[in-house]
Amino acid sequence: MSTIETIEIEDQSSPPFFSKIPVSIERGEGVYCWDEEGKRFLDFTSGWGVTCLGHASPVISEALLEQSRKIIQNPNSGLTYSPTRAKLLQLMWEILPSNLTRIFFSNSGAEANDAAIKLARKVTGRLDVISTHQSFHGRTISTASATGQAKHREKFNPLMPNYRFVPYNDLESLKHNLDPSVAAVILEPVQGEGGVQIPGDDYLEQVSAFCRNNGSLLIIDEVQTGFCRCGPMFAISRTCAQPDFLTMAKGIAGGFPFGAFALSEAVAARLEAGDHGGTYCGNPLGCAVSYAVIRYLLDHQIQANVQAMGKLALQHMDQWKKAFPHLIADVRGLGLLLAVEFQDEKTATQISDLCLAKGLFVRQTQGNMIRIFPALNIKQEELEEGLAIFRQAIENYRPFITGA
Numbered sequence: 001m002s003t004i005e006t007i008e009i010e011d012q013s014s015p016p017f018f019s020k021i022p023v024s025i026e027r028g029e030g031v032y033c034w035d036e037e038g039k040r041f042l043d044f045t046s047g048w049g050v051t052c053l054g055h056a057s058p059v060i061s062e063a064l065l066e067q068s069r070k071i072i073q074n075p076n077s078g079l080t081y082s083p084t085r086a087k088l089l090q091l092m093w094e095i096l097p098s099n100l101t102r103i104f105f106s107n108s109g110a111e112a113n114d115a116a117i118k119l120a121r122k123v124t125g126r127l128d129v130i131s132t133h134q135s136f137h138g139r140t141i142s143t144a145s146a147t148g149q150a151k152h153r154e155k156f157n158p159l160m161p162n163y164r165f166v167p168y169n170d171l172e173s174l175k176h177n178l179d180p181s182v183a184a185v186i187l188e189p190v191q192g193e194g195g196v197q198i199p200g201d202d203y204l205e206q207v208s209a210f211c212r213n214n215g216s217l218l219i220i221d222e223v224q225t226g227f228c229r230c231g232p233m234f235a236i237s238r239t240c241a242q243p244d245f246l247t248m249a250k251g252i253a254g255g256f257p258f259g260a261f262a263l264s265e266a267v268a269a270r271l272e273a274g275d276h277g278g279t280y281c282g283n284p285l286g287c288a289v290s291y292a293v294i295r296y297l298l299d300h301q302i303q304a305n306v307q308a309m310g311k312l313a314l315q316h317m318d319q320w321k322k323a324f325p326h327l328i329a330d331v332r333g334l335g336l337l338l339a340v341e342f343q344d345e346k347t348a349t350q351i352s353d354l355c356l357a358k359g360l361f362v363r364q365t366q367g368n369m370i371r372i373f374p375a376l377n378i379k380q381e382e383l384e385e386g387l388a389i390f391r392q393a394i395e396n397y398r399p400f401i402t403g404a
């Protein structure tokens with residue numbers, strides 16, 4: 001098959017959900033991937049924050065092969081026990097905040113959030129959920145309802161009722177909205193899709209205290225920030241906040257579709273058989289891959305690499321901001337979740353296109369921002385190669401090309 005044929009088939013047979021990029025990727029290795037014509041690309045998106053160990057990681061293929069030779073899906077699925085699942089659960093205990101002792105596996109981040117919202121309503125006997133402006137929690141009807149961005153919501157009205165929104169990083173507004181009808185507050189510890197918004201130091205801890213006082217549960221959405229993306233295993237570990245639920249996906253299995261939510265003993269005590277489930281939940285294949293990925297993150301000091309590479313990237317980005325203040329409004333990041341905020345959307349679009357033409361994938365977010373979130377084991381020379389392409393794209397930017 002050629003790129004032209006692939007694009008034709010996909011375009012003819014897929015619903016028009018994505019504004020596609022005309023590149024057909026055939027294979028990958030580490031931070032690089034190649035299209036059908038053999039052109040090499042450097043991936044600064046890690047498949048949207050997923051391939052934390054890079055593309056085609058042998059850690060993952062070996063785990064897949066080994067487990068698939070044993071068993072892929074249990075008889076009667078979650079009703080039967082699995083040593084592979086038990087091994088992953090034990091490892092999760094080591095890395096999760098200590099109050100989160102019960103873990104359930106899902107297939108995606110949206111599914112984990114959806115379950116947390118549903119279960120919080122049951123446990124508290126309340127209906128309302130508070131979320132934040134510019135948040136992103138998924139694309140199911142309940143998680144789109146919890147997402148604070150008009151573009152993900154307005155086409156699907158009426159959404160689920162009983163959702164309220166407050167500005168992110170605004171304690172007063174949250175306090176004002178917390179009342180006895182609030183079942184849960186759902187928050188990202190750093191807003192990813194919202195443009196890498198990092199809250200103040202005591203924000204999450206204070207929210208956690210407010211929720212406790214109000215009898216509301218705190219759902220921390222670590223789908224994007226978890227598994228060392230921001231440095232520590234979970235971004236919440238930087239704080240003393242005590243979530244009642246913590247939701248996970250993306251980096252949890254390095255590219256294999258998998259997710260999870262963890263909950264406290266007190267919350268789990270108020271749940272019963274039949275409250276939740278799913279055909280593939282805790283599927284041994286996903287558990288084996290997730291175990292191998294998390295083990296690798298722990299055993300290869302990936303956290304230290306994320307911190308060092310994130311610091312280096314931010315130093316470069318600070319220089320860009322100083323050199324091109326007419327183009328760049330802000331740069332920010334935590335670990336390897338980074339963003340360059342341009343003065344306007346047209347600039348971000350053109351820079352992103354110039355990067356792609358030079359073989360670098362980046363991700364435009366919120367119109368005028370570009371997110372950089374490469375594999376967590378990226379080497380310094382690979383990071384610098386991508387940053388050099390990015391800088392060159394800024395230098396080559398010409399407003400008239402976009403018709404601005």
Ligand SMILES: Cc1ncc(COP(=O)(O)O)c(C=O)c1O
Pocket residue numbers: 107108109110111113136137138139188192193221222223224225249250
């Ligand atoms: C913070 C956050 N929550 C939830 C989701 C949804 O996860 P999934 O696409 O696996 O359903 C995403 C996806 O980008 C996310 O960034």
